[in-house]
Amino acid sequence: MKYIAYFLFSIVSAAANSDEVSSELFSLINARLSYMEDVAIYKSKRHRPVEDLERERITVDNSKRSAKRNELNPAYIEAFFKAQIDVAKAIRFRSRADMLTHPSSKFPRDLITDVRPCLIHLGDQITDKMRAYLDVHGSFESASFEEFNTAINVQYVTASDKQLLFRSLRKVKSLQREGE
Template identity: 30%
Template sequence: MMQFVAVFLSSLFICSNALAGTVSPDAISAALNERMQIMKAVAGYKARHHLPVEDLPREQVVLDKMLRNAQQTGLEPQSVTPFIHALMNASKAIQYRYLADWLATPENARAPADLAETRQQIERLDTELLTAIGQRLTAGPLTASDSHRLIAALAAPHLSEADKASLVASLTRIQRKA
């Protein structure tokens, strides 16, 4: 009996290690949802400090960092660029939607977190996101079923259906480096 248990456990260990390299679309959608939810804090900080939503120099910094991370995670940087733009566009759209809501009904909640801290969270999530995408693509390209599952799982507040479609369409075009 003990030998059976030992064989079973070692088989389970081998199988779990073999499957550890694949990532489901759920990890990607979780990172995307978390990143999009942070946009409320970004919008709150910008509103409180009278800063514009669009910050092109900052967007260039984000683009450059994400392209470096993409290359390090084995992704083809040129195929990642449209996804990064879709990600930043969705992020800005969410911020604008919060600002529009607050014009009609001001939110008197606690003060928003410092923008530098929030940006660190976003950078961490961007790295997690690119890593999850890279790991998922080792199993092959995203399927139509994966795309539908991703769109259904994206549920961050103020993320429109058009934002979801743009994110997932650009995500499906990401390729691993040859």
């Protein structure tokens, strides 16, 4: 009886942990997107362009290092981070358009000293959490779009942005599963 109870307890706690991993992963992705309002205000106040290709290269290179550390397929991690950057830019074009008629009075966090270091740190956390998710589930094929859709709640993120991110996320694999 004791063993059955222990067995049932381990199944329930494994399921609870796996739910926790997906909700933590989705909330990290949402947290990264939530910085883009500050970036939009910061850049718009200084008349800086939305796009910075050199910075994108640094972010993507960092994500590939993180992929290697976590034994994830770097090509899919790179594609996922490029999708995050594309959505980040889309958010900023949309909010910049709104600011033409409704200028923001918000004082943004500093891009160089605050935001960029946080984006790199969040990038590492996202990759670590993907590893944790794959350790539990083996793949992202059964990840729930419904859960993802609810978790991503940043203003200016559209339905097609979410689909792009989710499609890229579902392709992320461990290096060991590459041949499958």
